[in-house]
Amino acid sequence: MVEIRIHGRGGQGIVSAAYLLALAAFESGLYAQAFPSFGAERRGAPISAFVRINKIPFARHCQILSPDYLIILDDSLLFLRETLLGVDASGGILANSRKSLPEIKNQLSKRGFSIREDHRIAIVGATEISLAHLGKPIPNTVLVSAFISLTGIISGACLEKALARRFAGEVLEANLSLVREGARQVEENAWVDQASDTRSQTYA
Amino acid sequence: MLEAIEGSQAIARAVAMCRPQVVAAYPITPQTHIVEGLSRLIANGTLSAQYISVESEFSAASVVMGASAAGSRSYTASASQGILLMTEVLYNIAGLRIPTVLTVANRAVSAPLSIWNDHQDSMSVRDAGWIQLYCANNQEAVDTTIQAFFISEKTEIPVMVCVDGYTLTHTLEPVDIPSQEEIDAFLPPFHFRRTLDPQNPITVGTLVSPDFFTEARAVNHQAFKKAIKTIHETDDLFFQLTGRRLGALLSVTGDSTAKTGILLMGSVFGTLSDALFSHEEKDEIRLLKLRSFRPFPKEDLQEAVRGLKTLIVLDRSLSTGSDGGIVGMEVRSALFGQKNAPRIINAVVGLGGRDLPLSLLSRLLDLSKNPDTPEFLFADIEPSRILEEVSSPVNTVHSEEK
Numbered sequence: 001m002v003e004i005r006i007h008g009r010g011g012q013g014i015v016s017a018a019y020l021l022a023l024a025a026f027e028s029g030l031y032a033q034a035f036p037s038f039g040a041e042r043r044g045a046p047i048s049a050f051v052r053i054n055k056i057p058f059a060r061h062c063q064i065l066s067p068d069y070l071i072i073l074d075d076s077l078l079f080l081r082e083t084l085l086g087v088d089a090s091g092g093i094l095a096n097s098r099k100s101l102p103e104i105k106n107q108l109s110k111r112g113f114s115i116r117e118d119h120r121i122a123i124v125g126a127t128e129i130s131l132a133h134l135g136k137p138i139p140n141t142v143l144v145s146a147f148i149s150l151t152g153i154i155s156g157a158c159l160e161k162a163l164a165r166r167f168a169g170e171v172l173e174a175n176l177s178l179v180r181e182g183a184r185q186v187e188e189n190a191w192v193d194q195a196s197d198t199r200s201q202t203y204a
Numbered sequence: 205m206l207e208a209i210e211g212s213q214a215i216a217r218a219v220a221m222c223r224p225q226v227v228a229a230y231p232i233t234p235q236t237h238i239v240e241g242l243s244r245l246i247a248n249g250t251l252s253a254q255y256i257s258v259e260s261e262f263s264a265a266s267v268v269m270g271a272s273a274a275g276s277r278s279y280t281a282s283a284s285q286g287i288l289l290m291t292e293v294l295y296n297i298a299g300l301r302i303p304t305v306l307t308v309a310n311r312a313v314s315a316p317l318s319i320w321n322d323h324q325d326s327m328s329v330r331d332a333g334w335i336q337l338y339c340a341n342n343q344e345a346v347d348t349t350i351q352a353f354f355i356s357e358k359t360e361i362p363v364m365v366c367v368d369g370y371t372l373t374h375t376l377e378p379v380d381i382p383s384q385e386e387i388d389a390f391l392p393p394f395h396f397r398r399t400l401d402p403q404n405p406i407t408v409g410t411l412v413s414p415d416f417f418t419e420a421r422a423v424n425h426q427a428f429k430k431a432i433k434t435i436h437e438t439d440d441l442f443f444q445l446t447g448r449r450l451g452a453l454l455s456v457t458g459d460s461t462a463k464t465g466i467l468l469m470g471s472v473f474g475t476l477s478d479a480l481f482s483h484e485e486k487d488e489i490r491l492l493k494l495r496s497f498r499p500f501p502k503e504d505l506q507e508a509v510r511g512l513k514t515l516i517v518l519d520r521s522l523s524t525g526s527d528g529g530i531v532g533m534e535v536r537s538a539l540f541g542q543k544n545a546p547r548i549i550n551a552v553v554g555l556g557g558r559d560l561p562l563s564l565l566s567r568l569l570d571l572s573k574n575p576d577t578p579e580f581l582f583a584d585i586e587p588s589r590i591l592e593e594v595s596s597p598v599n600t601v602h603s604e605e606k
Binding site: 015018019022023026031032033034035036057058059060061062063065 | 207208210341368370371372374375376377378471472473474475477478479559560561562
């Protein structure tokens with residue numbers, strides 16, 4: 001099972017990102033579940049959402065305490081202990097930020113988070129991309145696309161199918177361009193594990 | 205067809221396919237998405253019904269009572285304070301034996317103010333005279349909604365479909381929503397034999413003197429005994445149609461030789477099932493999923509606990525000052541005097557949205573193995589957070605003053 005926790009602020013599309021990722025997984029024939037941690041938040045308040053993806057159905061309805069991956073839509077949350085809580089060292093962190101990767105790693109170590117060389121952290125300037133393509137600062141679609149590209153757990157085509165179920169016309173076109181731009185921002189399959197017993201190959 | 209859909213939207217779609225003629229609701233978190241969904245389905249012409257906007261839950265309940273009394277199939281939904289504000293009307297709907305369906309998006313009751321999930325709201329109206337069915341996942345929420353209309357119209361008892369707020373209402377997961385044809389084949393149009401009709405006038409809700417009040421209440425009570433059979437039959441009919449059973453009133457998962465049982469209601473069932481699947485002692489454990497709290501399936505329960513040494517009863521609400529949880533007291537009462545009845549540990553868990561993790565199973569099993577575990581406890585409390593309050597000298601100061 002792959003477990004993903006998404007962090008961001010009210011208004012950035014955190015719940016939509018979780019639903020979109022689960023819908024894309026469902027489109028590719030996997031069992032998926034997505035839900036927010038807090039459902040009645042104000043614009044700007046820190047919130048999180050959860051996604052589980054598995055080959056076969058599961059029944060649990062609890063929160064994700066040790067996620068394989070974090071997707072962070074607002075880099076001001078990246079340095080909070082609550083955000084990084086429980087994340088597995090062999091997993092990955094994908095964050096939306098204008099800062100460079102070395103700068104982020106530097107800030108993390110300054111705040112007392114131990115960062116190893118082999119920790120997987122990827123940075124995408126998703127807000128700027130969304131502003132350029134959509135005219136709105138909503139980083140979610142770009143990050144979901146980048147995440148799918150990095151991990152290879154779902155094909156990009158399934159993400160486009162999921163978007164086509166939700167949007168049409170110009171909005172769909174703009175979102176599809178965000179998907180393509182998001183995928184270009186990261187190295188494709190960079191987080192696909194090589195060893196046969198790793199989670200991404202075992203489960204999804 | 206299987207689709208990945210948010211629980212609330214799935215419930216709204218299921219309600220719409222049951223073809224209610226009147227929907228009245230006042231939005232409240234976490235029920236809002238359900239009635240927003242229904243409002244959209246009515247506005248875009250998918251559902252031909254009257255959506256009556258009201259200024260409060262009291263009016264929402266009053267509208268559906270009137271609509272059903274006049275022979276229309278009706279629906280409403282609410283949660284928490286909304287359910288409490290409906291209370292007076294809920295008693296009336298049930299006492300007048302008017303069929304309708306109410307979805308409770310289960311939420312804690314203030315104070316302290318909480319928007320998150322527990323069962324305090326529906327438990328607070330336990331005695332109002334409604335059938336209460338609890339759902340373990342969104343598939344059950346959809347299927348129970350459809351069954352609820354059938355059960356309510358057959359028994360002339362209103363039905364509450366209790367769905368864990370957020371945990372189910374806001375969770376997107378794969379759900380198989382039956383087709384309109386399947387639902388039409390299952391659920392015939394609503395014909396109310398005591399409908400308000402100017403051509404054949406009757407009085408509904410009249411004053412009942414002491415000569416007849418007890419009898420009226422006794423008849424309502426008898427109707428619940430009959431409803432047990434109806435709930436079983438409805439689940440059988442539904443199975444023939446969809447291939448899915450919801451476990452009627454109480455269902456048992458796990459080994460028949462198990463010595464430890466866990467009785468629960470609602471969405472914690474899935475989490476405990478998953479935890480059980482990989483647990484080393486899984487042959488030792490039986491899960492009892494209580495779907496119907498009213499009517500309470502006393503005989504099914506007595507049968508389901510056979511062979512158990514210990515029964516852990518989970519409560520997601522509290523009757524402050526009582527000697528047990530609300531479900532716990534019910535279970536104790538049902539098993540009182542039974543030969544070889546199991547030891548009962550009544551654990552309050554998951555109040556006000558506290559997460560019920562996979563590790564809950566081990567926690568409960570540890571409690572069951574400890575002979576010193578009290579009969580009633582808060583099993584997921586953080587004791588350090590209330591130390592100061594519990595040892596507060598408020599009472600001692602008063603006694604010293606005397």
